Amino acid sequence: MSSGIAAAVVFAQISYARHVDLGFRKDGIVVIERAENMSQSNRESFADALRAHPGIIEVAASTDIPIRGGYLGNNAPVRMPGTSREENFRTVLIGPQFMSVYGIRLRAGRVLSDEHGEDALRLANTGHGSTSFNALINASAARRLGYTAEQAVGKTFTLYSFTVTIVGVIDDIKMGGPKYPSTGTVYFDVPQRLSKFSVRVRAEHLDETLAFIDKTWSAFAPGFAIRRYFLADEFNKQFEADDRQGTVFAVFVGIAIFIACLGLFGLAAFTAERRTKEIGIRKTFGAKSRQIVVLLLWQFSIPVLIANFIAWPCAYYYLHGWLEGYADRIFLNPLYFLGAGAAALMIAWATVYAHAYRMARANPINALRHE
Numbered sequence: 001m002s003s004g005i006a007a008a009v010v011f012a013q014i015s016y017a018r019h020v021d022l023g024f025r026k027d028g029i030v031v032i033e034r035a036e037n038m039s040q041s042n043r044e045s046f047a048d049a050l051r052a053h054p055g056i057i058e059v060a061a062s063t064d065i066p067i068r069g070g071y072l073g074n075n076a077p078v079r080m081p082g083t084s085r086e087e088n089f090r091t092v093l094i095g096p097q098f099m100s101v102y103g104i105r106l107r108a109g110r111v112l113s114d115e116h117g118e119d120a121l122r123l124a125n126t127g128h129g130s131t132s133f134n135a136l137i138n139a140s141a142a143r144r145l146g147y148t149a150e151q152a153v154g155k156t157f158t159l160y161s162f163t164v165t166i167v168g169v170i171d172d173i174k175m176g177g178p179k180y181p182s183t184g185t186v187y188f189d190v191p192q193r194l195s196k197f198s199v200r201v202r203a204e205h206l207d208e209t210l211a212f213i214d215k216t217w218s219a220f221a222p223g224f225a226i227r228r229y230f231l232a233d234e235f236n237k238q239f240e241a242d243d244r245q246g247t248v249f250a251v252f253v254g255i256a257i258f259i260a261c262l263g264l265f266g267l268a269a270f271t272a273e274r275r276t277k278e279i280g281i282r283k284t285f286g287a288k289s290r291q292i293v294v295l296l297l298w299q300f301s302i303p304v305l306i307a308n309f310i311a312w313p314c315a316y317y318y319l320h321g322w323l324e325g326y327a328d329r330i331f332l333n334p335l336y337f338l339g340a341g342a343a344a345l346m347i348a349w350a351t352v353y354a355h356a357y358r359m360a361r362a363n364p365i366n367a368l369r370h371e
Contacts, residue, residue, distance in 0.1 A: 004249075004253045004256075004340040004343065004344070005311070005312070005315040005319070005336055005337055005340045006249045006315055006318065006319060007246055007249035007250045007253055008336050008339070008340065009319050009322075009323075009330070009332065009336055010242060010245055010246035010249060010322075011246050012330055012336075013242070013323060013326065013329060013330050014239050014242050014243060014246065016328070016329070016330050017177075017178040017179075017238075017239065017326060017328060017329075018236075018239065020174075020178045020328045022066070022173060022174045022177065022178070023104060023105075023171050023172055023173030023174055023182075024066060024102040024103060024104050024173045025102055025103040026066065026067070026231045026232050026235050027231075027232050028200055028201055028202075028203065028232075029101065029102070029198050029199065029200055029201075029230070029231040029232070030198075030199045030201055030210070030213065030228055030229070030230055030231075031065050031068070031196065031197070031198055031199075031228060031229055031230075031231050031234070032196065032197040032199065032213070032217070032226065032227070032228045033065075033195075033196050033227045033228070034195075034221075034224060034226070034227045035061075035194075035195045035196060035197060035221070036195035037221050037224045038220060038221050040191060040192050042220050042221070043061065043194065043195070043197075044191075045220065046197075046216065046217070046220040046221075047059045047061060047197060049216050049219075049220070050197075050199060050212075050213065050216060053209060053212050054202075055201055055202050055204070055205055055206070055208060055209030055212070056199055056200070056201055056202070056209060056212075056213075057101075057200040057201065057202060058097050058100055058101050058199075058200050059097060059101070059197055059198070059199050059200075060094065060095050060096075060097035060098040060100070060101040060102070060197070060198045061094070061095035061097075061098075061191075061194035061195075061196065061197055061198075062092065062093060062094045062095060062098055062194055062196055062198065063092065063093040063094075063190075063193055063194060063195060063196065064092050064093070064175065064196075065196055065198065065231070066102065066173070066174075066175050066176075066177075066231065067175075067176065067177045067231060067234050067235050067238065068231075068234045074090065074091045075088045075089065075090055075091070076088070076089060076090075076091045076159055076160065076186070077159070077160070078145075078157050078158070078159055078186065079157060079158045080145065080155075080157050080158075081156060081157070081158070087144055087145070087184065089137075089141055089144075089183075089184045089185060089186050090183055090184065090185040090186070091159075091185070091186050091187075091188070092175070092185055092186070092187050093187075093188065093189065093190045093193050093194060094112070094187050094188070094189060094194075095112075095189060095191070095194055096111065096112040096113050096114050096119065096189060098112075098187070098198070099111045099112075099136075099170065101198050101199075101200045102173075102198070104170050104171060104173055105170065105171045106168055106169075106170055106171075107139060107149040107168075107169045107170060107171060108149040108150045108152070108153050108168065108169045109136075109149075109152075109153035109154075109166070109167050109168030109169055110167055110168050111136065111168055111170075112134065112135075112136060112167070112168075112187075112188070112189055116134065116167075118130070118132065118133055118134050118165070119133070119134045119167070119189055120133065120188075120189040120190070120191055121133040121162065121188060121189065121190045122191075122192075123190060123192050123193075130162070131161075131162060131163065132162060132163040132164070132165070133162060133164060133165075133188060133189075134164070134165050134166075134167045134188070135159075135164045135165070135166060135167070135186050135187060135188035136166070136167065136168045136169070136170055136186070136187040136188070137152060137166055137168075137169055137170075137184070137185065137186050137187070138169065138170050138171065138172050138173070138182065138184065138185045138187075139169060139170070139171060139172050140172050140182055140183060140184045140185070141169075141184035141185055141186060142169050143184075144184045145157070149169040150169075152166050152169050153166055153167065153168065153169065154166065154167075159186065164186070164188070170187070174327070174328075177235060177238050178238075178326055178327060178328045179238065179325060179326050179327060180327055181327035182327075198231070199213065210228075213226075213228065214226055214228075257347060260347070260348075260351075293353070296352065297349050297352065297353070300348055300349070300352050301345055301348065301349070304341075304344050304345055304348045305341075305345075307344070308337075308340075308341040308344065312337045312341075315337065316332065316337070319332060320332060
């Protein structure tokens with residue numbers, strides 16, 4: 001019983017999570033990692049070389065990739081001017097093309113751009129690096145700072161020892177996928193640190209485009225094997241363990257149903273043998289076949305109902321804890337439990353109906369002669 005409820009909920013949750021709005025487009029993106037083996041100038045030249053291919057729409061660099069480790073990020077203390085209160089925000093380092101590649105919606109202001117010098121934090125060992133820079137924040141960060149999206153644009157805050165100006169506010173996105181909630185995040189550009197590439201490709205001539213990516217990588221990073229994958233494949237990998245769990249539950253359900261049907265069938269045969277005379281007497285006193293069938297089915301329903309009342313709390317406890325692993329999750333609807341209980345009853349009735357019907361239709365004279 002519990003396995004049937006669990007299988008239904010697991011498959012429903014996985015289906016829901018696969019279609020939840022992440023706030024960004026995951027399809028058609030090839031991710032390339034291990035670019036830290038290149039120098040900064042080589043990484044920039046590599047990205048420019050990729051953009052020249054007609055099968056590639058855009059290339060963006062970043063330190064974090066949505067879904068694959070995107071929920072980790074780095075936390076940094078943010079302090080508003082004139083206050084001593086600090087808020088810990090997640091920080092994600094991105095290139096100016098990141099929002100375009102992932103199709104992330106801008107709520108207010110503008111996105112980062114190569115045309116604005118302060119849109120990048122320039123690190124330097126000589127002490128002449130940036131002391132201030134521009135950044136994007138998400139809607140959650142704006143709310144935590146006490147602003148609407150429009151009000152936040154142009155405001156400043158302190159991040160470590162840097163003065164940061166908010167130039168735009170974007171939608172909340174689920175960087176870690178449906179299992180992880182959105183949180184206050186600051187997005188800014190540190191060109192020296194961007195070591196991963198997100199490449200949006202066209203669906204046409206995909207094999208040719210992938211071969212070009214591999215060839216270009218070999219030219220800019222000789223001696224280092226490319227590590228690339230489709231972001232959509234990485235998204236689907238999140239559900240592999242849950243898929244297996246659901247399949248195991250489904251197998252157990254099938255085995256349990258088969259064993260239960262064998263037991264019910266044998267019990268029905270045994271009951272038919274023991275109650276033959278009783279049924280004959282009932283029919284002699286005017287009981288109809290339909291009434292006999294209903295009586296027998298009800299008596300077989302009682303243990304099934306008791307089993308349901310035992311199984312439901314156990315299933316609820318387990319599934320409630322399992323669903324807590326998803327930030328976006330389905331409601332543990334009572335219909336899952338009622339549906340499983342109804343299915344169990346129908347299976348029980350279908351199993352014993354043949355015996356019940358045969359007993360109810362038997363000639364009462366033969367039943368009264370039964371020893």
